[in-house]
Amino acid sequence: MSILKDLPELIKAEVISQETADKIQHYYEDQKGNSSNKLFIAFGVLGTILVGLGIILIMAHNWDELSRTTKTIFSFVPLIIGQILCGYVLLQKQNNIAWRESTSAFLFFAVGASIALIGQVYNIPGNVSSFLLTWMLLCLPLIYLMNSSFTSLLYIAGITYYIVVTGYFYPMSEPYFYWILLLLVLPYYYHLLTKKPNSNFTSFHNWLIPLSVLIALGAINNNIDELMFIAYCSLFGVLYLIGHTKYFNEQKLRSNGYLVMGSLGTVGLLLSLSFDWFWEDLRRQKLTFDEVLISPEFIGAMVLTLLALVLLGVHLKNKRVKALKPIAPVFILFIITFIIGNYSSIAVVLINLFVFIIGVMTIREGANKDHLGILNYGLLIITALVACRFFDTELSFVIRGILFVLVGIGFFATNYWMLKTKKQ
Amino acid sequence: MMNKKILLPLFVLIAMAQLYVPAKMILDREDVLATGIEYKFRTAPVDPYDPFRGKYITLSFVDNNINVENRKDWKSGEPVYVLLENDKEGYAQFKSVSKIKPNEKDYLKTTVSYVNSKNTMRVDCPFNRFYMEESKALEAEKTYRASRRDTTQIAYAVVSIKNGEAVLKDVMINGRPIREIVKEKQQSE
Numbered sequence: 001m002s003i004l005k006d007l008p009e010l011i012k013a014e015v016i017s018q019e020t021a022d023k024i025q026h027y028y029e030d031q032k033g034n035s036s037n038k039l040f041i042a043f044g045v046l047g048t049i050l051v052g053l054g055i056i057l058i059m060a061h062n063w064d065e066l067s068r069t070t071k072t073i074f075s076f077v078p079l080i081i082g083q084i085l086c087g088y089v090l091l092q093k094q095n096n097i098a099w100r101e102s103t104s105a106f107l108f109f110a111v112g113a114s115i116a117l118i119g120q121v122y123n124i125p126g127n128v129s130s131f132l133l134t135w136m137l138l139c140l141p142l143i144y145l146m147n148s149s150f151t152s153l154l155y156i157a158g159i160t161y162y163i164v165v166t167g168y169f170y171p172m173s174e175p176y177f178y179w180i181l182l183l184l185v186l187p188y189y190y191h192l193l194t195k196k197p198n199s200n201f202t203s204f205h206n207w208l209i210p211l212s213v214l215i216a217l218g219a220i221n222n223n224i225d226e227l228m229f230i231a232y233c234s235l236f237g238v239l240y241l242i243g244h245t246k247y248f249n250e251q252k253l254r255s256n257g258y259l260v261m262g263s264l265g266t267v268g269l270l271l272s273l274s275f276d277w278f279w280e281d282l283r284r285q286k287l288t289f290d291e292v293l294i295s296p297e298f299i300g301a302m303v304l305t306l307l308a309l310v311l312l313g314v315h316l317k318n319k320r321v322k323a324l325k326p327i328a329p330v331f332i333l334f335i336i337t338f339i340i341g342n343y344s345s346i347a348v349v350l351i352n353l354f355v356f357i358i359g360v361m362t363i364r365e366g367a368n369k370d371h372l373g374i375l376n377y378g379l380l381i382i383t384a385l386v387a388c389r390f391f392d393t394e395l396s397f398v399i400r401g402i403l404f405v406l407v408g409i410g411f412f413a414t415n416y417w418m419l420k421t422k423k424q
Numbered sequence: 425m426m427n428k429k430i431l432l433p434l435f436v437l438i439a440m441a442q443l444y445v446p447a448k449m450i451l452d453r454e455d456v457l458a459t460g461i462e463y464k465f466r467t468a469p470v471d472p473y474d475p476f477r478g479k480y481i482t483l484s485f486v487d488n489n490i491n492v493e494n495r496k497d498w499k500s501g502e503p504v505y506v507l508l509e510n511d512k513e514g515y516a517q518f519k520s521v522s523k524i525k526p527n528e529k530d531y532l533k534t535t536v537s538y539v540n541s542k543n544t545m546r547v548d549c550p551f552n553r554f555y556m557e558e559s560k561a562l563e564a565e566k567t568y569r570a571s572r573r574d575t576t577q578i579a580y581a582v583v584s585i586k587n588g589e590a591v592l593k594d595v596m597i598n599g600r601p602i603r604e605i606v607k608e609k610q611q612s613e
Contacts, residue, residue, distance in 0.1 A: 064557040116447045122591060146435075
């Protein structure tokens with residue numbers, strides 16, 4: 001670090017005091033320590049995953065030559081080793097992140113391996129969902145006791161797998177249990193957000209949690225598929241607005257999974273509904289009001305929409321209406337369009353219009369902020385819309401060709417213009 | 425985050441729970457194996473795979489239909505108690521089905537698979553997995569299938585049952601464990 005070399009000179013010239021120089025030195029030393037520590041954590045955790053999964057695979061071989069007693073004893077060995085290691089870390093190395101994370105992750109896998117092996121020895125019938133549930137519940141306390149972010153990530157992945165197994169494939173057993181399981185890990189997530197906002201682990205959580213919720217929402221689908229579009233649109237709205245709260249706005253884009261998923265999700269959803277087939281289906285299918293009112297899809301959509309409205313209220317409180325991002329109110333417009341779509345074919349036109357407006361406003365925002373990324377995102381939205389229409393309109397090839405050429409020229413022109421203004 | 429004085433006892437508690445759950449699984453099964461009544465169920469295999477627990481053969485009941493009065497009384501996946509009896513050849517058969525726990529000893533706890541339009545109920549097989557060593561599972565599957573085609577051979581599962589809970593002991597073909605048959609075949613090849 002060149003500044004460290006300059007410190008004596010700066011002190012001599014009385015630019016900074018000795019105290020300040022010490023502080024600067026401390027700061028850079030801390031930073032250095034952090035980066036090598038990060039590497040330790042990454043390798044420790046990676047190693048543990050490999051060893052843990054390896055143990056599960058070796059056990060899955062199902063050694064015939066071993067007696068039932070031997071196999072039973074073996075199934076406890078990794079579990080006890082994991083517990084001893086975690087106990088040791090709690091007593092001696094509580095402040096060492098690399099130790100804490102890797103021992104907890106090992107214990108996490110050991111618990112799963114142990115239950116799985118006993119299931120195998122006693123030919124316990126295959127119910128993956130109850131197996132996962134037991135496993136996750138037994139490991140949930142580790143997140144808090146060991147203060148382990150990686151275990152928390154594993155836990156979230158595990159409960160997501162659980163909801164997929166229970167909600168998507170089996171006859172609807174208890175998909176609602178997932179939401180309780182998720183709720184149980186949120187205090188830890190809050191701890192991460194407040195105490196370690198810049199940690200990579202927090203960043204991973206910012207992606208994994210919205211992703212998990214996205215996947216889990218699909219499990220509430222019962223038989224009114226159309227309502228799921230409202231539920232998803234509102235969920236994307238919720239994610240987008242969370243991504244735009246003050247806290248997440250200060251984060252880098254790569255740590256803000258909410259914003260990226262909310263934005264891409266909304267645009268993707270609108271694009272997929274910009275085709276006529278969905279709306280034709282909707283008009284043909286006459287949903288009765290009573291049927292809709294008691295469906296889980298409706299309740300899910302209601303809850304998410306209310307949540308999105310609250311977030312929108314908070315969002316507007318701090319800003320003028322003019323500064324409102326184009327994607328933020330889409331979920332409200334979509335519900336209105338959906339209701340219109342039950343009676344009239346104009347809905348599909350409206351959806352196309354929304355995508356177009358979002359695209360144009362994004363380009364404008366990019367231009368105003370001098371931000372090439374945002375500008376090109378807007379252009380991509382328009383391009384995607386044009387590409388979608390390419391497939392289903394009856395326009396002649398010549399007109400479609402000209403449209404494509406125009407959009408392409410638009411790309412060049414706007415980028416060129418922006419680069420030029422930037423240089424000036 | 426937390427004080428060590430609270431943290432450690434809590435951790436010990438969790439560790440105990442982590443040990444208790446698998447231990448309880450073992451003890452429950454050992455109890456059924458030791459003191460349960462043994463039955464022989466004629467079974468049929470399906471396809472094997474489990475990402476966590478390795479290779480196995482899947483079993484389902486053969487010809488064990490139960491007649492019910494009205495199919496609308498039963499839902500798929502609903503837990504039921506099936507009363508058992510042995511036929512002339514010594515294989516277990518379903519006598520009747522009930523939603524309430526029976527007073528007799530000979531019953532099996534399971535769930536309804538489906539009831540067809542002729543009011544015949546099929547129930548799920550609660551001991552549907554028999555785990556095999558990786559290298560033997562495929563051969564076992566083949567042997568088992570062949571035995572099902574060949575009517576002179578009889579495949580059945582040996583099961584211990586206590587208080588409705590079943591633990592699968594072994595899968596046999598003509599009175600010999602399938603593991604032995606597969607081993608013999610692999611050695612002769």
